[in-house]
Amino acid sequence: MECDVLIQGGEVIDPSQGLHGVHDVLVTGGRITAVVSRAEGVTAEHTIDARGLLVMPGLIDLHVHVYPHSPFGLDPDPLCPAGGVTTMVDTGTAGSYQFGHFRREVIDRARTQILGLVNLSCMGLSARNLGELLDPRYADPEGVVRTIDEHPGVAVGVKIRAGKHLIGDGEQGWNHFRQAVRAARDSGTWLMVHIGECPMSIPEMLDHLEGGDCITHCFKSGSTRILDENNRVFAAVRAAAERGVIFDVGHGSGSCMWEVAEACIEQGLPPTTISTDLHTANLHGPVYDMPTTMSKFLMLGLSLMDVVNMSTTRPAQVLGLEDELGTLRVGTVADIAVLERREGEFLFEDSYDGLRTGNELLVAAATVRRGEIVPGGGGLRMRRLPGA
Numbered sequence: 001m002e003c004d005v006l007i008q009g010g011e012v013i014d015p016s017q018g019l020h021g022v023h024d025v026l027v028t029g030g031r032i033t034a035v036v037s038r039a040e041g042v043t044a045e046h047t048i049d050a051r052g053l054l055v056m057p058g059l060i061d062l063h064v065h066v067y068p069h070s071p072f073g074l075d076p077d078p079l080c081p082a083g084g085v086t087t088m089v090d091t092g093t094a095g096s097y098q099f100g101h102f103r104r105e106v107i108d109r110a111r112t113q114i115l116g117l118v119n120l121s122c123m124g125l126s127a128r129n130l131g132e133l134l135d136p137r138y139a140d141p142e143g144v145v146r147t148i149d150e151h152p153g154v155a156v157g158v159k160i161r162a163g164k165h166l167i168g169d170g171e172q173g174w175n176h177f178r179q180a181v182r183a184a185r186d187s188g189t190w191l192m193v194h195i196g197e198c199p200m201s202i203p204e205m206l207d208h209l210e211g212g213d214c215i216t217h218c219f220k221s222g223s224t225r226i227l228d229e230n231n232r233v234f235a236a237v238r239a240a241a242e243r244g245v246i247f248d249v250g251h252g253s254g255s256c257m258w259e260v261a262e263a264c265i266e267q268g269l270p271p272t273t274i275s276t277d278l279h280t281a282n283l284h285g286p287v288y289d290m291p292t293t294m295s296k297f298l299m300l301g302l303s304l305m306d307v308v309n310m311s312t313t314r315p316a317q318v319l320g321l322e323d324e325l326g327t328l329r330v331g332t333v334a335d336i337a338v339l340e341r342r343e344g345e346f347l348f349e350d351s352y353d354g355l356r357t358g359n360e361l362l363v364a365a366a367t368v369r370r371g372e373i374v375p376g377g378g379g380l381r382m383r384r385l386p387g388a
């Protein structure tokens with residue numbers, strides 16, 4: 001048998017199939033063609049020696065900023081091999097005025113799959129310290145719906161950063177929040193709400209959210225938390241999770257606190273999805289990349305299978321792309337992450353200067369996107385051990 005890429009002898013974890021064990025993964029023509037315990041008599045154009053490494057579906061980061069036209073925006077392609085991320089969702093870096101440019105100059109040219117949420121503000125995040133909806137004239141719900149209509153399969157939802165200092169307080173803030181909800185409904189998509197010092201409480205906000213909508217920065221501290229003043233998960237949050245509202249990590253530089261995450265996990269509310277909120281100001285700490293963010297949740301006690309699920313299969317489901325992505329099922333797109341699981345003592349930092357010590361760190365070792373080994377990043381893609 002011949003194949004393009006053979007990933008040999010790795011510990012395969014695929015939550016979509018409940019698969020966890022040592023397997024070979026074969027890729028041809030950009031698709032996964034076999035996952036078998038040991039492939040015999042295979043001639044491969046490229047072989048990745050994955051013994052001792054983890055092999056999983058390509059990671060899906062549900063919250064990044066990769067429109068470099070914005071002061072927040074990173075160049076997407078280096079992040080793919082650096083973090084094993086094959087699909088990333090840009091969350092509202094561009095608004096209706098910029099989305100066409102974002103698509104032409106970035107999305108269509110990138111090797112990484114990029115999907116976008118359209119910011120309710122027509123200006124998107126074009127300035128760092130100017131609230132994008134402090135001036136209500138920037139709110140453009142019709143433009144959001146039109147943009148989603150013009151970019152099917154690429155503009156996949158709506159984003160609002162619902163902080164008072166960004167959308168205004170009181171009735172102005174509420175009005176913007178309602179406009180964002182309406183834009184999601186009118187476009188037949190979903191809304192991601194960035195929480196943090198919001199003009200409304202979480203239970204008030206959740207009254208307006210449906211299954212498929214998403215709260216990002218779910219473990220944030222401050223005045224808008226998913227915990228009440230006694231550190232109990234709000235009943236409204238549990239009810240929302242049950243009806244399918246997504247609670248997404250969106251770690252970021254100001255949005256993930258150990259104690260909040262711990263309290264939620266202890267009370268039976270783990271995150272639905274793990275994501276980074278990578279942007280220019282947190283790339284070099286405290287976020288770094290997706291595997292580091294996943295390692296933090298291993299440190300907080302979640303199982304490896306759960307952490308991989310929240311970083312692959314679950315975000316694929318959120319995007320409605322679970323038939324193609326977040327899985328190693330035969331016939332699906334060959335997006336694959338090979339991660340090294342390092343053991344030792346590692347210091348992890350949350351977004352509030354809290355330090356914790358963990359004893360495993362996941363690191364991207366090799367990444368396959370649409371059946372091709374991605375150059376750069378993880379340095380183990382050319383590794384060969386004796387005794388193959």
Ligand SMILES: [Zn+2]
Pocket residue numbers: 063064065091277
């Ligand atoms: Zn963000």
